[in-house]
Amino acid sequence: MDELQEMREQMAALKEKLSKQEIVSEQLMLQIVGKKLKREIIAAWVLGVMIVGLIIASWVLSLTNLAQVEWGRLIYDVAMTTLMLIMAIKPLSMIKLKDVRAGKLVDVAKQMKRAQEYETGRGRWVWWMFALMVLGNLVLKFVTENDVDMYLVFFWLIAILVVLIRGKIRIKKGKTFYKSAWEKEIEQIEEIIRLSKEEEAEK
Amino acid sequence: MKQTEKEFAALVKEQKSTIYSICYMFSKDKEEIDDLFQETLIHLWQGFEKFRNESKIETWVYRVTMNTCISMDRKEKRRGERIPLAVDIDLFDENDKDMEQVQMLYKRIQKLGLFDRAIIMLWLENLSYDEIGEIVGISAKNVSVRLVRIREQLKKQ
Numbered sequence: 001m002d003e004l005q006e007m008r009e010q011m012a013a014l015k016e017k018l019s020k021q022e023i024v025s026e027q028l029m030l031q032i033v034g035k036k037l038k039r040e041i042i043a044a045w046v047l048g049v050m051i052v053g054l055i056i057a058s059w060v061l062s063l064t065n066l067a068q069v070e071w072g073r074l075i076y077d078v079a080m081t082t083l084m085l086i087m088a089i090k091p092l093s094m095i096k097l098k099d100v101r102a103g104k105l106v107d108v109a110k111q112m113k114r115a116q117e118y119e120t121g122r123g124r125w126v127w128w129m130f131a132l133m134v135l136g137n138l139v140l141k142f143v144t145e146n147d148v149d150m151y152l153v154f155f156w157l158i159a160i161l162v163v164l165i166r167g168k169i170r171i172k173k174g175k176t177f178y179k180s181a182w183e184k185e186i187e188q189i190e191e192i193i194r195l196s197k198e199e200e201a202e203k
Numbered sequence: 204m205k206q207t208e209k210e211f212a213a214l215v216k217e218q219k220s221t222i223y224s225i226c227y228m229f230s231k232d233k234e235e236i237d238d239l240f241q242e243t244l245i246h247l248w249q250g251f252e253k254f255r256n257e258s259k260i261e262t263w264v265y266r267v268t269m270n271t272c273i274s275m276d277r278k279e280k281r282r283g284e285r286i287p288l289a290v291d292i293d294l295f296d297e298n299d300k301d302m303e304q305v306q307m308l309y310k311r312i313q314k315l316g317l318f319d320r321a322i323i324m325l326w327l328e329n330l331s332y333d334e335i336g337e338i339v340g341i342s343a344k345n346v347s348v349r350l351v352r353i354r355e356q357l358k359k360q
Contacts (some may be wrong), residue, residue, distance in 0.1 A: 007327060014305045023223055
């Protein structure tokens with residue numbers, strides 16, 4: 001018998017087994033949805049408030065000390081926080097929520113791949129610039145003995161930690177996701193598309 | 204219970220076997236099925252009110268379930284709390300003679316890549332090439348090419 005037809009029969013056996021099971025009651029269903037959603041929403045808010053709070057705090061500190069800080073340093077501070085914003089938002093903005101919701105697996109996979117490439121490719125230079133700026137600020141702190149800078153360094157270091165943790169999780173996700181499955185899958189899909197185009201051209 | 208909740212519960216009741224069987228094919232153990240099933244429920248709930256009948260509701264359920272099974276970061280989700288489902292049978296019990304057919308199917312499907320696994324699962328649910336293509340985001344023609352390759356791959360096993 002053809003393998004696929006045989007599998008259809010096996011699937012029917014599985015469905016038969018499952019149809020006799022309750023699996024999930026209405027009460028259990030609502031419990032699952034309620035608990036998990038609540039936790040996810042709280043986590044998203046805590047992270048969001050932390051990041052936005054840190055950015056605003058570092059900007060406010062820069063601006064309130066305008067009289068004491070040179071213009072060069074102010075631009076430098078603003079550049080720092082802007083870089084941090086880019087690193088936090090840019091890769092996420094590359095994944096279109098519309099496609100995630102629509103379940104367009106291939107499109108989402110490609111977008112995630114681009115986001116991962118950004119973080120480990122071009123994005124890597126942003127990280128280096130970021131690290132150099134923090135190091136530069138620390139050196140300046142010891143040279144100029146300006147107390148205000150220490151607050152900024154403190155905020156920036158926490159902000160870097162937050163972004164790093166988020167970045168690490170995303171990169172790790174990306175690696176697991178692509179190296180194990182999607183990279184290969186996308187190649188195969190592209191090959192099929194190429195082959196079907198060739199077939200059409202031959203016709 | 205609110206009207207939306209009632210409608211949602213009715214939908215899950217109707218589609219439970221399909222959702223559970225897809226989760227089973229993408230899992231390694233019972234706990235993982237529970238994780239995937241619960242994650243799928245959440246995604247279905249999140250999208251339920253926004254569902255505008257642009258496609259059949261069954262197609263939408265397949266799409267959400269497949270997407271969840273393929274993209275879920277299991278390790279991360281496992282840290283969270285899991286509520287045990289009310290399933291008496293153990294689909295991973297190899298000593299159960301009644302389950303032989305189911306396990307044979309599981310072993311065959313497990314040997315395929317994630318994307319092929321999604322396509323074959325949808326084909327086993329008797330969906331047309333157009334519907335499968337719409338769900339996974341490729342053309343119907345590519346679905347047929349892909350199925351031919353899957354068939355060849357299964358013959359080699």
